[in-house]
Amino acid sequence: MKKVERKILLNPGPATTTVSVKNAMVVEDICPREEKFGALIEGIKNDLVKVIHGEGEYVAALFAASGTGGLEAAITSAVPKGKKLLVVENGAYGTRMIKLAQTFDIDVVKYQLEYGDYPSLDAIESLLKENDDVSHLAVVHHETTTGMLNPIQEICYLSHKYGVEVIVDCMSSYAGIPINAKKWQAEYIVSSSNNCIQGMAGLAFVIFKVDLLSKLSEQKRSFYFNIYNQYVGFEKTGQLQFTPPVQVCHALRQAIDEYLEEGEEGRWNRYKDNWELLVEGLQDLGLSFLLPYGQQSKILLAIMEPKHPNYNFDAMHDYLYEKGFTIYPGKGAKSATFRLSVLGDLYRKDIEDFLVALKGYLTSIA
Numbered sequence: 001m002k003k004v005e006r007k008i009l010l011n012p013g014p015a016t017t018t019v020s021v022k023n024a025m026v027v028e029d030i031c032p033r034e035e036k037f038g039a040l041i042e043g044i045k046n047d048l049v050k051v052i053h054g055e056g057e058y059v060a061a062l063f064a065a066s067g068t069g070g071l072e073a074a075i076t077s078a079v080p081k082g083k084k085l086l087v088v089e090n091g092a093y094g095t096r097m098i099k100l101a102q103t104f105d106i107d108v109v110k111y112q113l114e115y116g117d118y119p120s121l122d123a124i125e126s127l128l129k130e131n132d133d134v135s136h137l138a139v140v141h142h143e144t145t146t147g148m149l150n151p152i153q154e155i156c157y158l159s160h161k162y163g164v165e166v167i168v169d170c171m172s173s174y175a176g177i178p179i180n181a182k183k184w185q186a187e188y189i190v191s192s193s194n195n196c197i198q199g200m201a202g203l204a205f206v207i208f209k210v211d212l213l214s215k216l217s218e219q220k221r222s223f224y225f226n227i228y229n230q231y232v233g234f235e236k237t238g239q240l241q242f243t244p245p246v247q248v249c250h251a252l253r254q255a256i257d258e259y260l261e262e263g264e265e266g267r268w269n270r271y272k273d274n275w276e277l278l279v280e281g282l283q284d285l286g287l288s289f290l291l292p293y294g295q296q297s298k299i300l301l302a303i304m305e306p307k308h309p310n311y312n313f314d315a316m317h318d319y320l321y322e323k324g325f326t327i328y329p330g331k332g333a334k335s336a337t338f339r340l341s342v343l344g345d346l347y348r349k350d351i352e353d354f355l356v357a358l359k360g361y362l363t364s365i366a
């Protein structure tokens with residue numbers, strides 16, 4: 001295996017991966033219609049459900065796509081014609097779900113907030129009361145735009161009170177922040193292979209309640225991103241409908257094994273510890289944050305951009321990139337920010353080294 005330099009990705013996915021996940025992609029050529037490959041996919045699908053404790057009640061549909069493909073599958077498969085989707089929009093990924101739904105002529109009721117504002121349950125309840133033609137509510141668990149953790153449990157409870165099903169975008173929280181699907185009772189949970197699960201980009205998955213299958217069989221908005229066809233097709237044939245990225249599937253298998261070995265608590269504690277260390281270090285450097293502590297996901301920070309006249313995000317990015325650290329710009333939050341995330345195969349020493357490098361940049365412009 002070619003030796004590659006380890007890079008510290010502080011962007012919120014795709015994340016820094018282990019050497020073993022990278023190596024897992026070097027496999028013999030195989031036709032994905034072979035039984036052996038089908039068994040690999042079967043195991044992956046089962047374990048994806050296990051990660052969020054959904055066994056027995058939830059199943060997974062897997063698509064060759066980035067995460068947005070999973071959202072497209074969930075939204076277009078779930079929302080029936082003539083019904084509306086209520087979207088909680090307090091970040092760019094809420095906005096994206098609105099655009100996605102509108103592309104398919106799905107009527108959207110927006111609960112619009114500034115990027116970084118915490119959703120009010122009373123406001124959501126009013127919208128649910130006022131719009132009895134809403135069949136689904138879509139919300140982002142960890143809003144990667146700001147680092148906000150939205151109150152999914154409470155939103156699920158409210159939605160169900162009004163007979164509304166819930167689609168949760170867990171792109172940047174799944175396998176990082178502990179999730180219990182059966183506690184939430186969310187109908188659809190969407191994520192992808194390249195964030196906290198620490199695999200490679202290329203697979204999106206929708207974990208959904210198996211008892212929704214008969215309802216789903218009636219939806220025909222999308223050909224490729226159809227949860228029913230993808231799930232039932234695999235059940236019948238042991239094959240995915242369309243050509244999967246074989247090597248990325250092997251990497252995901254390895255990444256799931258490593259997740260199960262580290263354990264839910266182990267991964268969450270590693271991320272939280274790295275985040276705490278980052279918070280303290282950034283505060284020592286005089287930086288402050290967009291969100292109050294209690295609303296933070298503890299795996300990503302939106303940091304207020306320094307006011308110094310010599311500060312420039314691109315220059316800071318390039319300075320740090322040269323040293324092996326990738327940072328991320330802001331994304332329309334209500335104040336100017338840049339972002340740092342700790343998801344991925346990162347450790348204390350990586351954060352300490354990063355803080356030294358960042359101090360170097362800030363000193364160079366002072």
Ligand SMILES: Cc1ncc(COP(=O)(O)O)c(C=O)c1O
Pocket residue numbers: 012013066067068069093140142143144169170171172192
């Ligand atoms: C919360 C959230 N939703 C959706 C997406 C879109 O995922 P992708 O770029 O893999 O399509 C992202 C990507 O970062 C995200 O953080």
